[in-house]
Amino acid sequence: MTDIETTRRHDGSRDDISGAVDGSLRQDVSYLGSLLGRVLRESGGDELFHAVEDVRAAVIAAYEGADGASLDDAQRLVDALDQGLAEQVARAFTCYFHLSNLAEEHHRVRVLRSRGSEASAAGDSVSATLRQLTDEVGADEASKRLDALRFHPVLTAHPTEARRRAVASSIRRISDLMIDRDRLENDVAVAEAERRLLEEVDTLWRTSPIRTTRPTPLDEVRTAMSIFDQTLFEIVPQVYRLLDDRLLGDAAGREPAVAPAFMRLGTWIGGDRDGNPHVTAEVTRAAADIAAEHVLLGLHRATTRIGGTLTLDEAETPASSELVALAEAQRAMDADVASRIGVRSPHELHRRVLMFVAARIDATRREGAPLAYGHPDELLADLRVVQQSLRAAGAHRSANGDLQGLVWQVETFGFHLAELEVRQHSQVHRTALDELRAADPVAGGEQPAGGDAGSDTAPPARGEMTDEVLAVFRTIADLQKRYGVRAASRYIVSFTQSSADLANVYELAERAMGDEPAPVLDVIPLFETFADLEASTRILDEALRTEAVQRRLAATGRRLEVMLGYSDSSKDVGPVSATFALYSAQARIADWAAENDIELTLFHGRGGALGRGGGPANEAVLAQPPASVDGRFKITEQGEVIFAQYGNKTIAARHVEQMAAATLLASSPSNERANATAAARFAEVASTMDVASREAFFGLVKADGFASWFAAVTPMEEVGLLALGSRPARRGLSVESLEDLRAIPWVFAWTQARINLAGWYGLGSALEAVGDLDLLREAYATWPLFSAMIKNVEMSLAKTDEHIAREYLALADRDDLAGRVLDEMARTRKWVLAVSGHGEVLDGRPVLSRAVRLRSPYVDALSLLQLRALRAIRVAGGGDPADADHRLLLLSVNGIAAGLQNTG
Numbered sequence: 001m002t003d004i005e006t007t008r009r010h011d012g013s014r015d016d017i018s019g020a021v022d023g024s025l026r027q028d029v030s031y032l033g034s035l036l037g038r039v040l041r042e043s044g045g046d047e048l049f050h051a052v053e054d055v056r057a058a059v060i061a062a063y064e065g066a067d068g069a070s071l072d073d074a075q076r077l078v079d080a081l082d083q084g085l086a087e088q089v090a091r092a093f094t095c096y097f098h099l100s101n102l103a104e105e106h107h108r109v110r111v112l113r114s115r116g117s118e119a120s121a122a123g124d125s126v127s128a129t130l131r132q133l134t135d136e137v138g139a140d141e142a143s144k145r146l147d148a149l150r151f152h153p154v155l156t157a158h159p160t161e162a163r164r165r166a167v168a169s170s171i172r173r174i175s176d177l178m179i180d181r182d183r184l185e186n187d188v189a190v191a192e193a194e195r196r197l198l199e200e201v202d203t204l205w206r207t208s209p210i211r212t213t214r215p216t217p218l219d220e221v222r223t224a225m226s227i228f229d230q231t232l233f234e235i236v237p238q239v240y241r242l243l244d245d246r247l248l249g250d251a252a253g254r255e256p257a258v259a260p261a262f263m264r265l266g267t268w269i270g271g272d273r274d275g276n277p278h279v280t281a282e283v284t285r286a287a288a289d290i291a292a293e294h295v296l297l298g299l300h301r302a303t304t305r306i307g308g309t310l311t312l313d314e315a316e317t318p319a320s321s322e323l324v325a326l327a328e329a330q331r332a333m334d335a336d337v338a339s340r341i342g343v344r345s346p347h348e349l350h351r352r353v354l355m356f357v358a359a360r361i362d363a364t365r366r367e368g369a370p371l372a373y374g375h376p377d378e379l380l381a382d383l384r385v386v387q388q389s390l391r392a393a394g395a396h397r398s399a400n401g402d403l404q405g406l407v408w409q410v411e412t413f414g415f416h417l418a419e420l421e422v423r424q425h426s427q428v429h430r431t432a433l434d435e436l437r438a439a440d441p442v443a444g445g446e447q448p449a450g451g452d453a454g455s456d457t458a459p460p461a462r463g464e465m466t467d468e469v470l471a472v473f474r475t476i477a478d479l480q481k482r483y484g485v486r487a488a489s490r491y492i493v494s495f496t497q498s499s500a501d502l503a504n505v506y507e508l509a510e511r512a513m514g515d516e517p518a519p520v521l522d523v524i525p526l527f528e529t530f531a532d533l534e535a536s537t538r539i540l541d542e543a544l545r546t547e548a549v550q551r552r553l554a555a556t557g558r559r560l561e562v563m564l565g566y567s568d569s570s571k572d573v574g575p576v577s578a579t580f581a582l583y584s585a586q587a588r589i590a591d592w593a594a595e596n597d598i599e600l601t602l603f604h605g606r607g608g609a610l611g612r613g614g615g616p617a618n619e620a621v622l623a624q625p626p627a628s629v630d631g632r633f634k635i636t637e638q639g640e641v642i643f644a645q646y647g648n649k650t651i652a653a654r655h656v657e658q659m660a661a662a663t664l665l666a667s668s669p670s671n672e673r674a675n676a677t678a679a680a681r682f683a684e685v686a687s688t689m690d691v692a693s694r695e696a697f698f699g700l701v702k703a704d705g706f707a708s709w710f711a712a713v714t715p716m717e718e719v720g721l722l723a724l725g726s727r728p729a730r731r732g733l734s735v736e737s738l739e740d741l742r743a744i745p746w747v748f749a750w751t752q753a754r755i756n757l758a759g760w761y762g763l764g765s766a767l768e769a770v771g772d773l774d775l776l777r778e779a780y781a782t783w784p785l786f787s788a789m790i791k792n793v794e795m796s797l798a799k800t801d802e803h804i805a806r807e808y809l810a811l812a813d814r815d816d817l818a819g820r821v822l823d824e825m826a827r828t829r830k831w832v833l834a835v836s837g838h839g840e841v842l843d844g845r846p847v848l849s850r851a852v853r854l855r856s857p858y859v860d861a862l863s864l865l866q867l868r869a870l871r872a873i874r875v876a877g878g879g880d881p882a883d884a885d886h887r888l889l890l891l892s893v894n895g896i897a898a899g900l901q902n903t904g
Contacts, residue, residue, distance in 0.1 A: 024110065028103040028178065035194075035201045036095055043205060044088055051085055052092045055861050063857040071803050071860070078864040083884045087891055090865045093858055094895035095205050098167065101901060102175050104851070109650045110182075123622060123665040126657055127246035136669050145631050145667070147260050151660045152634035154266035154421065154603075155227075155642055157220040164211050165223055168643065170204040175648075209894045210887075211722070217279050221270045221287045225294050227646050228417060233298045235653045236263055236412050237405035242657070254396045257404045261411035262660055266490070266634070267291070267418040273472075274425045274494045281471035288420050288479050288488060295417035296365040299379075299409065300358055306402045307354035311345070312395060319349040320389035326382060330356040334371055350386055350398075357382050364415060367482065375484050376414040383407050416487035420479070422472060423492040423526070426501040432466040433504055436511055473512035477519040485520045492563055496525035497532060499542035499549075506548035522552065524603065528565030530573045533585040536562070537592045544596060553598070561634070562589055563603035571746050574697030574762040579789055580690050587625035587679070594627060603634040618662035619791070623784035625679070626672035633663040640901070678783035685770055685779060685786075692769035693762030700761065700820050712812035714749035715870060718889050721881050751799075752896055753808040754863055757821060759796030763789070764827030767835060776835045790832055794841045797829055798852045799900050804863045811867075811874055859899040866892035 041049045058077050061069035081089060122132040126146075133142040177200060181193045215223075244259035245252040270287025273279040319327075327349055331338040337359050338352070345351045361379065363369035373379050383406060390399035439462060479488040493501050502523045509518040525543070527536045540562070543549045553560065564585065570578040586602060593600035602624075606617070621633055637645060646652045665671055679686075700706065711717050750757040770776055779786045802825065809818035833841065842849035869889035873879050879886065 022107065022111075025103060025107040028106060029100055032099040032103055032174075032178075032201070033096060035198055036092070036099060036205070038198065039202045039205050040092055043202070048085065048088050048092070051081060051089055055081075055089055055093075056858070059857045059860040059864070063860060071807070071864075074860070075807075075864050075867070078861070079868050083888070086865060086868070087884075087888050090862060090888060090891040090895055091205070091209060093861050094209055094891065094898055095201075096858065097855070097895060097898035098171050098204065099174070099201070100855070101898065102171055102178070105648060105651065106175060106178050109648060112650050112654055122668075123618065123662050124658055125246075126243050126661045126664060129661045129665045129668075130247070132670075133664065133668055145664060146262075148631050149260060149262040149660060149664055150264060150601075150632040150634075151262055151656065151663055152264045152266060152601075152603075152632070153637045153659075154268060154634065155224050155418065156268040156272060156636050156638040157217065157224075157270075164207070164209060165219075166207050167204065167209055170200060170207055172647075174200045174204065210890050217270050217276070217283045218286055218290070221290050224267065224269050224642070225290060227642060228291075228294055229298070231646050231649045231652045232265065233295070233409065233413070235649050235656065236261075237408040238649075239263075239653050239656050239660075240408045241405065242653075253400050255400070256391070257400055257408075261408045263412055263656060265413065265418040266421055268421055268423060268636070271420045271488075272423045274423045280468060281475040284420065284422065284472065284488075285475045285479065288416065288483065291417040291420070292415055292483055292487075293365060295413045296361060296415060299406070299413075300361045300365065302402075302406050302409065303354060303358040303361055306406055307351055307358055309402070310351040310354055310398060311348055312350055312390075312393075312398065314347050314349055317350065317390070317393040317395050317398075320385075320392045322385050323349060323353060323389035326385050327353050327356075334359075337371070350390060353382075354386055354403075357386075373415070376410055379415075380407065380410050383410065414484060414486060416479075416483040419486060419490060420488040421490040421492055422476065422488070423494055424469070424472075425494045426496055426504070428465060428469060429493070429501065429504040429508060431463075432469040432508060435462050435466045436508075469508060470512035473509040473519060476509075476521070477513060477516070480519055489520050490522050490524055490561070492524045492526050494526050495528055495532065496539060497535070499539055499546060501525070502543050503546050503548055520555075522556070522561060523549075524561045524563050526563040526565055526605070527585065528568040528572075528605075530569055530577070530581050533564070533569060533581050536585050537588045540589065540592060557599065558597055559599045559601070560593070561601045561603055563605055565605045567605065567744070567747075570758065573694050575759060575793075576693035576762045576766050576789070577690050577697070579785070580686050583625055583679075583785055586628040590625060590628040600628075600630070601632045601634055602628055603636075605636050616788075616791075618658045619784075619788050621659070621662040621666050622671055623675065623788045624666055626676045627667070629663060629666040631663060631667055633659065633666070635659075640897075644901075674782070675784055678779070678785070682775075682779050682783050682786065685775065688769050689763075689766035693766035696762040696765035696824060700817065700824075703817060703820075705814070706817065709812050709814050709817050710749070712874065713808050713810075713818075714753045714755075715866065715889060715893060716745055716749035717878075718870075718873070718886065719745050719748050719752070719893065721886065722890060722893060751900060752866070752893060754799070754801045754804040754859070754896075755808065755821065755825075756796045756800045760793045760800075760828050761821075761824055763793055764824050764829070764831050767831035768827060773834055776831075777837065780835050790836055791844075793828065793832055794836065794838075794844075795848070797825075797832065797841045798849065800825065801856065801860070801863075802826075804860060807863075807867050808870075811870060855899055859896055862892045862895040862899060866896065 037049065040052060055074070055077060058069070058074040061067065062071045062074045078086070078089075122129040130142055130146060133145060137145075174197065177193060177197050181190070181197070184190050184193055240257070240259045240261060244257045247258050248255055267287075270279065270290075271284050273284075327338075330353065338356060341352050341355045341359070345355075357379070360371045360373055360382075363371035364373045366372070383403065387399045387403055387407070390396070390403070476488050476491075491505055493505060496502065502525055505521065505523045506518070509521055513519070525536075525539065527533050527539075532539075544553075564582055566578070566582065569581060572578065573581065589602065590600060592598075604620075606620070617635065621629065644651075645655045747758045750759075767776060780790055781787070802822065805825070806818075806822070809821060812818075829841065833839070836844065838844055840849070842852065866889055869885045869892065872885040873889065876885070
């Protein structure tokens with residue numbers, strides 16, 4: 001398999017792109033493709049190799065429109081393959097995409113490293129952003145804002161990663177070998193590298209891409225831990241160091257660090273029980289323990305390594321009196337441990353103290369050990385004593401080097417690694433309280449039906465779910481005792497519809513603990529639907545008057561967090577109306593917070609796909625309403641996004657810096673002024689677009705029979721068979737309406753059908769309703785929110801294919817609904833291009849455009865295989881989920897997800 005030399009533009013003309021992609025990237029893709037071709041020949045012989053090449057040639061010819069070739073010709077070729085060969089072809093194209101993705105990541109790292117460490121643009125580099133802020137607000141205020149900066153990614157286990165962990169591990173090994181290969185010059189070493197690469201490509205080919213069992217929540221926890229171990233623990237202090245070097249210049253290393261530890265990591269994995277019966281109190285406790293084990297092991301290794309390098313003789317680097325006192329205190333704790341350490345470094349007190357600190361970290365990992373630290377602040381205090389002693393002795397570089405990196409790691413990760421957040425649906429809390437109050441009328445509950453205070457009637461039985469709800473609060477209390485309050489204090493209430501939904505959590509926590517103190521809780525409302533977003537400030541006003549919220553605000557210095565759901569709001573009213581509703585809600589909540597002297601943090605529940613709030617996150621930050629960011633940005637990172645953003649050290653460091661820079665810049669006077677001015681200038685445009693887009697969206701999704709039609713023309717039902725995660729794909733046993741379906745499979749299914757409807761439907765009607773092209777172009781040039789929307793839809797449209805989409809839409813006999821989709825697709829494409837001034841979607845992003853066009857014919861091959869399977873399944877009336885047609889379909893789902901680099 002090799003790369004494509006030419007592709008067809010939408011007007012049918014050929015576009016020679018053989019020289020458009022960087023030569024080193026093309027070489028990598030071609031080389032890996034040739035290795036895969038060799039593996040295919042060795043594994044399946046000429047029959048498999050030629051079948052893959054025939055399909056490849058057919059879809060390229062159809063895509064280019066060469067010599068009258070059509071998609072029907074390619075479909076006939078695919079349909080003629082016997083079942084076993086069809087499955088192998090699907091796997092071959094999937095492997096090719098995995099290798100291509102790897103090559104692109106490898107090239108991205110190569111480009112980032114070649115650029116050097118200094119980025120020039122504000123919003124892209126923290127130091128450049130700080131320079132702009134200094135110009136706008138002065139040095140003191142800019143420094144104050146930097147110190148208060150917070151970027152808070154939250155890892156979630158939402159099932160949007162189609163790859164098996166075994167496949168991801170195989171890809172990572174191939175990537176490592178490609179990095180090694182770049183450094184080789186010796187012919188013998190190059191030959192050995194190729195042999196090892198062939199071995200790994202063969203392993204990738206032979207590894208089943210389909211999970212046979214659904215992962216458990218703790219499997220998901222361990223997968224996330226691999227990201228921490230491989231990248232985050234190391235890159236976070238590197239990002240701080242890079243900023244510190246830029247801020248201090250030549251004084252870096254000689255002066256104490258000034259870069260703050262601005263990142264905090266959160267996780268829902270093992271804590272998010274909304275709709276996931278597999279997440280229990282025991283799972284939450286185990287998830288926290290696993291995370292603590294990983295971070296404490298990391299801190300122990302780092303401290304041991306750094307301690308081993310502090311071979312500074314006391315004659316040249318005398319210890320401070322504080323360090324001597326600390327060493328004496330350590331000996332008093334455990335003389336044997338202190339003596340063993342002292343034997344190897346009798347005249348190196350800094351080393352001895354730090355090695356004892358390492359022993360205490362190890363003891364902390366083993367709960368109940370005598371040397372254990374009670375809190376991360378105790379560890380930080382010891383590290384700072386060592387630092388100050390080194391500085392006092394003139395060993396500034398030892399104090400401000402790796403030891404400072406360790407301080408940053410403790411400040412960022414504590415003993416818990418990630419702040420474990422619990423999430424539960426508001427209705428679960430209501431049900432639990434109803435049961436508890438009915439069983440305990442004296443405590444303020446209602447009387448059981450048919451009973452009275454003097455009745456001998458037994459109270460109604462308490463359900464298992466209520467017992468589980470109470471157990472969660474006891475678990476949170478235990479985790480706070482073990483790892484500190486910061487380890488687990490946030491409790492998110494899904495579908496918050498009233499202030500009572502927040503008060504219920506505090507009441508349940510008190511009931512769970514009995515006479516024991518309730519855990520410290522920051523109860524966070526999650527506003528998801530359009531109606532809830534509209535009611536958000538009214539609900540917050542009511543909550544502000546409740547005793548529990550007032551008590552917590554007093555304890556936190558009036559800090560409050562509010563979460564906004566992007567996925568369900570988009571599914572609720574369509575992507576355009578959801579965008580405006582979210583912006584409006586943020587603006588109102590920010591104003592409400594200012595009026596009530598609240599330090600607000602908005603938590604953005606964004607997904608990776610454009611229909612779930614995806615797109616370039618740093619651009620989205622800069623498009624937020626004035627005062628809604630204020631130097632703090634919290635966001636969910638889920639599924640394939642976690643591995644895309646944090647799977648590689650260089651890319652992860654770049655992502656963290658970009659997000660921090662955008663968070664800092666978002667609250668600059670110039671950026672807030674631009675957003676405020678544009679929002680006022682184009683308020684009528686937004687109103688017109690909102691009405692028109694919602695009308696178009698409702699006209700489709702509220703049509704009679706829409707839910708069953710959607711299930712017929714996409715692999716929606718079949719996607720649920722994929723063991724992507726521990727969480728069920730839908731809320732009920734079947735999908736009778738759109739409300740029954742979770743947002744992820746809603747987006748995933750449209751993506752698989754190459755329609756991507758969740759990312760763009762209604763925008764064409766909205767732009768057409770405005771009609772004034774000059775006004776819309778002005779909005780595109782000056783309104784960040786509108787510009788980001790248009791750019792995101794361009795990306796979504798680039799991954800749609802009208803010809804393939806027609807084949808999916810033909811799977812059901814509803815020409816009216818199919819016609820609506822195709823008409824809106826054409827309308828949206830026409831207006832987006834008119835507004836952006838582009839001849840084709842993504843003309844403004846030529847590298848991305850060419851990458852998409854390079855991939856599209858190969859994705860077509862997998863789409864045709866999926867259509868073959870879907871037609872057979874539809875004819876059979878569903879068939880057996882374990883049959884060959886379902887197996888082929890699931891193989892194609894994995895391949896298309898890899899090819900489009902997007903699931904849900």
